[in-house]
Amino acid sequence: MGPLIPQEIISLDWNLVIAFVVGIGFGFVLEASGFSSSRKLAGIFYGYDTVVLKVFFTAAITAMLGLLYLSLFGWIDLNLVYVNPTYLWSAIIGGIIMGLGFIIGGFCPGTSVCAAAIGKIDAMVFIIGIIIGIFIFGEGFPIWKEFHEAGNLGSLKIQDIIGISGGLFTFLIIIFAMILFKTGEWAESQFTREEY
Amino acid sequence: MRNYSSLGYLTQVFIILGLVIAFVPENTTLPYKLSAGEMLEEIQIGSEFIHPDELADLIINKDPSFQLIDVRSTDEFQKYSLPGAINIPLNLILADEWSDILNQDTKMNIFYSNGSTLAHKAWMIIRQVGFENNYLLQGGLNYWLEVILNPQKPKSTDPNDEFAKYNFRKGARQFFETSSPSTGNVREISAPKPIIKRTKKKKAPQGGC
Numbered sequence: 001m002g003p004l005i006p007q008e009i010i011s012l013d014w015n016l017v018i019a020f021v022v023g024i025g026f027g028f029v030l031e032a033s034g035f036s037s038s039r040k041l042a043g044i045f046y047g048y049d050t051v052v053l054k055v056f057f058t059a060a061i062t063a064m065l066g067l068l069y070l071s072l073f074g075w076i077d078l079n080l081v082y083v084n085p086t087y088l089w090s091a092i093i094g095g096i097i098m099g100l101g102f103i104i105g106g107f108c109p110g111t112s113v114c115a116a117a118i119g120k121i122d123a124m125v126f127i128i129g130i131i132i133g134i135f136i137f138g139e140g141f142p143i144w145k146e147f148h149e150a151g152n153l154g155s156l157k158i159q160d161i162i163g164i165s166g167g168l169f170t171f172l173i174i175i176f177a178m179i180l181f182k183t184g185e186w187a188e189s190q191f192t193r194e195e196y
Numbered sequence: 197m198r199n200y201s202s203l204g205y206l207t208q209v210f211i212i213l214g215l216v217i218a219f220v221p222e223n224t225t226l227p228y229k230l231s232a233g234e235m236l237e238e239i240q241i242g243s244e245f246i247h248p249d250e251l252a253d254l255i256i257n258k259d260p261s262f263q264l265i266d267v268r269s270t271d272e273f274q275k276y277s278l279p280g281a282i283n284i285p286l287n288l289i290l291a292d293e294w295s296d297i298l299n300q301d302t303k304m305n306i307f308y309s310n311g312s313t314l315a316h317k318a319w320m321i322i323r324q325v326g327f328e329n330n331y332l333l334q335g336g337l338n339y340w341l342e343v344i345l346n347p348q349k350p351k352s353t354d355p356n357d358e359f360a361k362y363n364f365r366k367g368a369r370q371f372f373e374t375s376s377p378s379t380g381n382v383r384e385i386s387a388p389k390p391i392i393k394r395t396k397k398k399k400a401p402q403g404g405c
Contacts, residue, residue: 171218
């Protein structure tokens with residue numbers, strides 16, 4: 001039966017309404033988990049707090065498992081699920097810029113909005129920075145258009161490249177995540193900070 | 197600092213779920229859209245039929261909103277086919293190479309065969325898979341031949357409608373006899389492909405945190 005919107009079980013017009021509700025839930029959970037503190041977020045870079053890693057990796061493996069089980073029960077057609085196309089060079093450079101912005105500013109885009117909502121001034125400055133960045137990117141687009149669209153590999157899935165089933169790949173990612181979590185906990189014990 | 201050691205229990209859940217999914221074969225069955233009951237209902241209504249008159253009208257007016265699918269064998273297709281038809285033999289109806297042509301919601305798929313049995317089979321399969329806008333030629337090419345290419349003059353006592361139909365069919369016959377590839381003049385299979393593959397829905401919101 002799923003995905004609900006591409007199959008037109010839920011009308012496309014509901015898309016934004018659902019996004020709004022999910023977005024509010026997402027923001028609430030971010031704030032409730034302390035993700036509106038840039039010190040907590042920056043902890044992942046210094047090793048004293050790796051909860052960011054745990055939360056987002058857990059989200060990823062939960063979603064992977066959820067999709068595969070829904071597909072197994074015939075409740076979702078994975079061929080209809082939108083997969084972002086991979087633009088190799090944009091992804092690499094974008095990742096570097098995102099990482100730099102994260103450690104310099106102390107927020108990622110979602111958490112900055114969260115922190116701004118509870119009145120943090122540094123987050124508001126961060127958002128102004130995002131808007132300036134968007135403006136420069138948009139206005140200067142003809143300059144980097146060619147680079148932006150280079151290395152288009154289409155809608156890739158890693159499991160298809162290495163030729164294993166989605167289930168096996170998910171299992172490997174789960175094992176990988178668990179190793180990372182353990183490493184994170186080890187790092188926390190090495191670089192403990194009392195207050196942040 | 198807080199301790200997140202509740203991870204131990206979650207770890208086990210994830211690993212067990214992961215192990216199961218790693219060894220289960222992927223679900224490759226097509227998601228069926230109609231239940232048997234819904235199918236029966238559609239067949240009983242009979243709205244899937246296109247009368248030869250309607251089809252002739254569509255072809256003559258070069259209506260862009262339909263595509264003809266000939267589900268007979270390639271041999272038969274090459275001997276005689278309707279103008280503009282795409283040959284997809286019934287055994288290939290689910291092949292990947294044709295799914296872009298059959299699975300689109302901009303054009304009507306009108307199936308035809310010699311009678312209507314073969315076309316009806318194709319229609320049922322395609323309808324069952326969940327593709328949109330499927331019809332078939334009522335009575336197939338046999339009825340087409342009878343109605344369009346050899347129209348019978350109505351009796352003088354018949355209502356005016358019958359005469360209007362007869363006149364239309366006479367005109368249609370002239371059209372198809374002069375322009376159709378009724379003998380030889382085979383159309384290649386690489387018939388006009390519909391441009392739209394799968395309607396791109398609005399891109400989902402992107403990005404992580």
